[in-house]
Amino acid sequence: MxxxxxxxxxxxxxxxxxxxxxxxxxxxxxxxxxxxxxxxxxxxxxxxxxxxxxxxxxxxxSLRFDEIFCRGAVSAIGDYGSAQAFAELETWGRCLRELAERHPEHAEIQLQLARGAVNAINRYGNAQAFAELETWGRCLRELGERHPEHADIQLRLASGAVNAIIAYGSAQAFAELEAWGRYLRKLAEVIPNKARVGSGVATEVSRKA
The missing domain is CATH 4.10.860 (DNA Excision Repair, Uvrb; Chain A)
Known part of the structure; x- marks a missing residue:
């Protein structure tokens, strides 16, 4: 130990x-x-x-070990991102993606990947590192496409889109803002629990505005 x-x-x-x-x-x-x-x-x-x-x-x-390790990786992505230690963020991001690839049908591990991607989008958005934001945005969108019936992953997609919209708005990058806005509107149309998504998005925008 x-x-x-x-x-x-x-x-x-x-x-x-x-x-x-x-x-x-x-x-x-x-x-x-x-x-x-x-x-x-x-x-x-x-x-x-x-x-x-x-x-x-x-x-x-055990599988349980991998589940716990994923949660640790999500936290590390957030913590290193807040410190703008992006090399370390990416190292933990690779660990998280590798575990998700190892367990493609495991709902909890896939959700942790979504959470890690949202953390990365938020931290890169705060740093206006938009290439990296888009890389994690693609990761999150692809994850959502693989798990269209996983409500919690779909909600993380909405959260990631909100983070991207706020970041691009702060940088006055309005074409990119609109692209994420279209994606968010599409999500609201296809996610079954529309009211929950709308409420969460409104709350997030209000909190960060």
Whole structure:
């Protein structure tokens, strides 16, 4: 466990992966390390609760481990993005995409990829790094196309579109704003729970305006 925590603190993804491959205890130690890095005590507590559950009930290499690792990756994308440490954001983004590719039909892991993409769109939008924003935007849209019946993923699509609209509006890039606006209107037409999407979008725009 200590070794895993030290590996996390070194910020070396290669070390994390090497430690994660050694034994069951160290694999879960990596998860522990991810969560002790978090700034919010609530996140740490949640991660530790999940860790305890898994150590009691799951085997090495379990699907549950991948689920928890995905949540850690989503948090890392947000945290590194807020610090504008974009190389590290992309490293964790690759980890998240790899896990999603490994479990293409796993609803929770696919949802975590959507959450990570929304985080990245928001952080790149704040930095006006629009090429990277569009890269993650494509990732999010493709994910939505693969999972049209997954309501939570569709809602993340709407959230990502709102983030992009706000970012382009702040930069007075109105052609790009309109492109995302058309996409958002299309989403509102096809998502079954239209009222929920409309309410969420309105709330988000109001909060960020």
């Amino acid at each position: 200590i070794m895993a925590r030290e590996a996390v603190q070194s910020s070396l993804i290669e070390s994390l992966r090497e430690v994660a491959g050694r034994s069951r205890a160290n694999r879960y130690g990596v998860v522990f390390g991810l969560f002790v890095q978090q700034a919010h005590a609530q996140r740490r507590a949640y991660g530790l609760d999940q860790l305890i559950f898994d150590l009691k009930s799951q085997d090495e290499g």
